[in-house]
Each structure stands twice: as structure tokens, then as C-alpha cells.
Amino acid sequence: MAQDVLRVFFQKLSVVKWQDCCGLACEYWRGERMKRIAEGVYLLEGLRGCNTYLLVSGSSLALVDAGLGKDVDQIISQIEEAGFDPFALETIVVTHAHPDHIGGLAGLARRLHADILAHRLEAPIIEGRAQLPARTALQKAMNWLGRRNPQVVAGKLDVARRLEDGDMVDALGGLRVLHTPGHTPGCLCLLQEEKGALFCGDLLFNGNPLTGRGGLRYAPRAFSVDPDEVSRSAQSLSSLTIHALCMGHGEPLVYENGVTMEEVLKTISR
Numbered sequence: 366m367a368q369d370v371l372r373v374f375f376q377k378l379s380v381v382k383w384q385d386c387c388g389l390a391c392e393y394w395r396g397e398r399m400k401r402i403a404e405g406v407y408l409l410e411g412l413r414g415c416n417t418y419l420l421v422s423g424s425s426l427a428l429v430d431a432g433l434g435k436d437v438d439q440i441i442s443q444i445e446e447a448g449f450d451p452f453a454l455e456t457i458v459v460t461h462a463h464p465d466h467i468g469g470l471a472g473l474a475r476r477l478h479a480d481i482l483a484h485r486l487e488a489p490i491i492e493g494r495a496q497l498p499a500r501t502a503l504q505k506a507m508n509w510l511g512r513r514n515p516q517v518v519a520g521k522l523d524v525a526r527r528l529e530d531g532d533m534v535d536a537l538g539g540l541r542v543l544h545t546p547g548h549t550p551g552c553l554c555l556l557q558e559e560k561g562a563l564f565c566g567d568l569l570f571n572g573n574p575l576t577g578r579g580g581l582r583y584a585p586r587a588f589s590v591d592p593d594e595v596s597r598s599a600q601s602l603s604s605l606t607i608h609a610l611c612m613g614h615g616e617p618l619v620y621e622n623g624v625t626m627e628e629v630l631k632t633i634s635r
């Protein structure tokens with residue numbers, strides 16, 4: 366019963382369309398389900414769990430986050446329908462180890478022979494050798510859900526590279542790793558500087574899945590190990606200039622003329 370409730374909840378996390386999403390320069394691509402956010406950046410559509418982004422650079426593909434794990438076939442078919450070879454997927458970068466972001470890792474990494482990259486502090490959770498700290502009942506429930514995934518146990522998944530703040534990832538022409546703890550200890554953002562594309566995982570949400578209210582906001586406090594550190598981590602990004610803010614939940618925000626993160630953070634709903 367509790368498992369069913371959590372599954373419905375995580376399904377809602379990604380399929381709810383918040384009324385005040387940006388609706389700016391996001392456009393459906395080639396009439397397929399995948400949505401183009403910026404050059405080489407696509408949001409896969411209709412998946413359960415978190416947003417999954419496909420990054421295309423030449424013939425090389427990467428994914429940011431892997432979803433809840435129920436839509437591996439759909440992820441692969443969307444990549445194919447968009448005209449790409451799923452076996453060109455080299456890397457899956459994980460923003461953090463919550464079950465709605467790592468559930469699809471086993472299916473994708475194994476079938477497509479892709480490497481899993483994650484922050485050093487999240488790698489033991491992905492490898493099933495540790496658990497995230499849990500401050501709230503919801504976090505305990507998420508840990509419980511994670512343990513129900515038969516793939517996320519010791520010996521099943523390997524993180525090929527443990528990331529640190531400042532590292533570069535060879536995807537989308539180069540992604541800089543920004544360690545932004547608080548939601549979980551090893552949460553990370555990824556910045557493609559030339560394109561101004563920032564993948565912020567669950568540091569920021571567009572819409573609140575608990576209340577249904579729209580608007581940019583920090584991750585709901587009930588989800589985060591240290592909510593105050595979430596806001597400090599977000600503020601640490603203030604000097605960045607971005608054109609696309611790609612979050613783990615809710616519609617990405619596109620700023621055609623560019624905007625500083627300082628300005629973006631001023632729009633946060635409390």
C-alpha cells in the first residue's frame with residue numbers, strides 16, 4: 366500500500382504540468398515527444414520520476430538523470446525516434462541518488478553500456494553500499510523505496526567516475542561540475558558555459574509537487590537533508606549567466622537573452 370502511494374507520488378512529480386511554466390523558447394522537436402530546450406539539449410517527455418535530459422554533441426550522447434526506472438524502454442525508443450543511436454550513449458550523469466533519479470540506471474547503463482558518473486558522496490548510495498541520511502519521514506520513505514529497487518544493491522551498479530566540485534565531464538562540449546549540497550550531501554549541478562545551460566537537479570523545482578503550486582522554488586524542505594544549505598548552495602551560483610535552467614522537476618526555464626542566477630533566484634516563490 367505505502368509502496369503504491371509512493372509510486373503514484375513519484376509519477377506525479379514529472380507528469381504534472383504547472384500552470385505558470387515558462388512556455389518561452391522550449392519547442393517540440395521534429396514533432397517527436399522529445400522537447401528541444403537549447404542546442405544539443407533535449408527533455409524526454411512523459412517519463413515517471415524526474416526529468417531526464419538527452420545531451421547531444423556530435424555523435425556522442427549523454428543523459429542527465431535516469432528517472433524512476435519504469436520507462437527505460439521509452440527512453441531508448443525516444444532516443445531512436447529522434448534519429449540517434451541509443452548505443453552512442455556514453456555517459457549518464459546523476460545529479461543525486463534519490464530513487465526518482467537513479468531507478469533507471471541499471472536498465473540504461475547495462476543495455477547501452479554507458480558509464481555512470483556521480484558525486485563522490487552519492488556513489489556509495491548508487492552502488493547499494495550506503496544510504497542517504499534521512500531527516501524526515503518522507504526521506505525515510507524514499508530510502509525505503511530505494512531499497513526496494515533490486516538493482517540498487519551492493520555489487521549491481523558501479524559508478525565509473527566519482528566527481529568533485531570543479532571537475533569537467535566530457536558531454537555537450539564540456540560540463541563543469543558544481544557541488545551544491547543540501548538536498549542531499551552530494552548533490553551536483555552541471556554547467557555548459559558556452560551555451561549557458563545549467564542542469565540543477567533538485568536544487569530548484571519549477572512548481573511544488575506537494576501543493577501543486579507553480580513557480581520557481583527551492584526543493585521542498587521535506588525532501589532535503591539540509592534545507593538551509595540548499596539555499597546557500599543556490600546563492601553560490603549567483604554570478605553565473607545562464608540561458609537555460611534545466612531542473613529535475615517541472616518545466617525548464619529558457620532565457621533567450623541570458624540572465625544571471627542572482628536575478629533568477631530573486632523570482633523564487635516562498
Ligand SMILES: [Zn+2]
Binds near residue numbers: 415463465567613
Ligand atoms: Zn527528484
Ligand SMILES: [Zn+2]
Binds near residue numbers: 463588
Ligand atoms: Zn531529490
